[in-house]
């Protein structure tokens with residue numbers, strides 16, 4: 001059984017611990033700032049790393065260097081050390097500087113967090129940054145993450161941080177700007193375009209704070225990406241302000257964001273949207289299945305039967321009410337959910 005030593009038991013460390021147990025791996029954890037539950041708790045670094053195949057350092061990026069220094073004397077050459085930071089250039093520099101060739105190490109960034117794990121989002125992706133000092137380490141990290149059900153992408157630390165500066169950092173930057181400008185997410189109505197952003201706003205709000213700071217301040221490319229965005233926004237704002245109020249649709253038209261498939265016939269466009277929605281429905285079904293299997297495992301641990309007719313009845317009644325609210329035929333929707341429940345029970349039986 002793979003024994004993992006988790007250095008740091010914050011929000012990510014704890015979520016990773018749950019995933020490890022679900023994947024049949026055992027772990028122990030140490031964190032002077034967080035409560036570690038009894039079966040996993042150890043009280044010192046030597047006790048933590050003794051016997052571990054893998055040492056996962058899940059601490060805020062600015063603390064990584066000093067934590068690695070504290071770990072170094074207790075590590076053995078057959079172990080593998082990984083970080084899980086949201087940026088990669090600086091952590092990989094710290095790993096190279098502190099551990100060098102003494103112990104195999106590799107920089108990794110799991111692109112999922114406690115929220116996406118709780119919501120059973122799929123796929124779980126991980127970026128791994130192979131390094132020439134330990135050419136075999138990336139393969140070992142890959143096998144570990146694949147056991148957790150993750151998909152792997154290999155990148156250099158620089159490429160990773162460049163991409164993250166324009167995606168992760170800018171998304172969080174915009175979301176934080178909207179929070180500070182007073183955007184509320186619990187509004188009585190909102191366009192679909194806002195819903196995706198509302199999720200990010202929620203993530204930024206629920207974050208301990210160090211994630212936001214790390215993805216902005218520890219990424220060497222983030223400052224430039226933010227400046228470009230601000231400049232582009234200023235220009236758009238200026239152009240909008242300068243447009244005369246009576247400007248024609250054509251005059252204002254050059255500001256419109258071009259449609260990906262301009263001028264497509266109505267049927268083709270409707271079908272493209274239907275395909276996209278069906279794909280999303282399928283992804284939601286996959287996540288629902290995962291959550292139902294999780295519920296089944298929880299009930300098995302409590303010694304309760306998996307089948308719960310009372311829950312199913314109340315669930316169906318609630319879906320009927322939701323259907324009515326949305327102007328859908330309640331009987332048809334109930335029928336659909338009866339089939340989803342049959343499917344769910346079959347996958348629970350298979351998943352156990």
Ligand SMILES: O=C(O)C(=O)C[C@]1(C(=O)O)C=C[C@@H](O)C=C1
Pocket residue numbers: 292295296306307308309311312315340341344345
């Ligand atoms: O909620 C639970 O207890 C589940 O196991 C999930 C679920 C479902 O798919 O919604 C599946 C089977 C139970 O009979 C009730 C509900």
